[in-house]
Amino acid sequence: MLEISNLTHVYGSGPGAHHALGGVDLKVAQGELVCIVGPSGCGKSTLLRSIAGLLHPTGGTVTLGGKPVERTPDDLAVVFQDYSRSLFPWMSVGDNVALPLRRKGMDRPRRREAATEALEQVGLAGAEGKYPWQLSGGMQQRVSIARALAYRPALMLMDEPFGSVDAQTREDLEDLTLRVRSHHDMTILLITHDIDESVYVGDRVVVLSKAPATVVGDLRVDLPGP
Ligand code: ADP
Numbered sequence: 546m547l548e549i550s551n552l553t554h555v556y557g558s559g560p561g562a563h564h565a566l567g568g569v570d571l572k573v574a575q576g577e578l579v580c581i582v583g584p585s586g587c588g589k590s591t592l593l594r595s596i597a598g599l600l601h602p603t604g605g606t607v608t609l610g611g612k613p614v615e616r617t618p619d620d621l622a623v624v625f626q627d628y629s630r631s632l633f634p635w636m637s638v639g640d641n642v643a644l645p646l647r648r649k650g651m652d653r654p655r656r657r658e659a660a661t662e663a664l665e666q667v668g669l670a671g672a673e674g675k676y677p678w679q680l681s682g683g684m685q686q687r688v689s690i691a692r693a694l695a696y697r698p699a700l701m702l703m704d705e706p707f708g709s710v711d712a713q714t715r716e717d718l719e720d721l722t723l724r725v726r727s728h729h730d731m732t733i734l735l736i737t738h739d740i741d742e743s744v745y746v747g748d749r750v751v752v753l754s755k756a757p758a759t760v761v762g763d764l765r766v767d768l769p770g771p
């Protein structure tokens with residue numbers, strides 16, 4: 546469903562140019578949870594931002610369901626590491642989750658219903674009227690995940706989503722991701738620098754080289770149970 550071909554990106558030009566992506570090729574099937582790992586600064590966020598259409602790559606193509614990603618914004622949702630910057634502090638939790646649904650043309654009652662349902666799925670039933678700053682970091686990240694879920698994207702992109710929470714919260718959120726993913730038939734691409742996390746959460750682990758990043762490893766994970 547996601548196809549990345551020979552993706553390159555260069556920041557700047559001339560002698561100071563930085564080659565972040567050196568020709569990334571990757572295919573992700575519907576329903577897969579793929580973790581992308583690689584050394585710090587290798588270009589993981591650049592790759593994710595290119596897929597999300599937040600950055601125009603220098604070369605190559607990214608297609609979702611056969612269409613260029615720029616033309617499929619409704620099929621994508623992104624969860625960033627920095628939840629404190631991705632939630633609007635002046636808006637209630639319910640409104641934060643419901644807001645992007647306006648772009649799908651949903652009316653207000655439908656948006657509220659979808660927000661309530663998504664918050665239930667992340668273990669935050671009844672938190673609609675709270676404000677982000679009243680919640681712990683882990684809970685705020687749950688709100689970000691709820692917002693992405695409510696949107697019902699075909700592809701969810703997660704950039705170091707658990708990188709700013711404590712170890713126990715991190716485990717909780719990893720398990721939450723696995724649960725919501727089996728509930729919705731969603732494809733997930735998750736960036737992490739934590740190899741343990743990648744094999745726990747992912748069906749597949751894609752390894753990037755140092756910059757300019759290319760795919761140097763692609764392994765299928767087969768954990769026993771549950
Ligand atoms: P990662 O997510 O793997 O840590 P990034 O994709 O964030 O890596 O960054 C890859 C490289 O590109 C880094 O060396 C970073 O300094 C550089 N970079 C990122 N964004 C910019 C930018 N806007 N301008 C110039 N260089 C950038």
Ligand code: ADP
Binds near residue numbers: 639656675
């Ligand atoms: P307003 O139109 O000023 O937001 P409302 O009476 O419509 O006032 O809602 C009051 C508050 O109730 C909202 O600001 C929001 O914080 C909260 N709320 C309760 N349930 C939901 C929901 N499902 N989605 C969004 N907001 C909700």
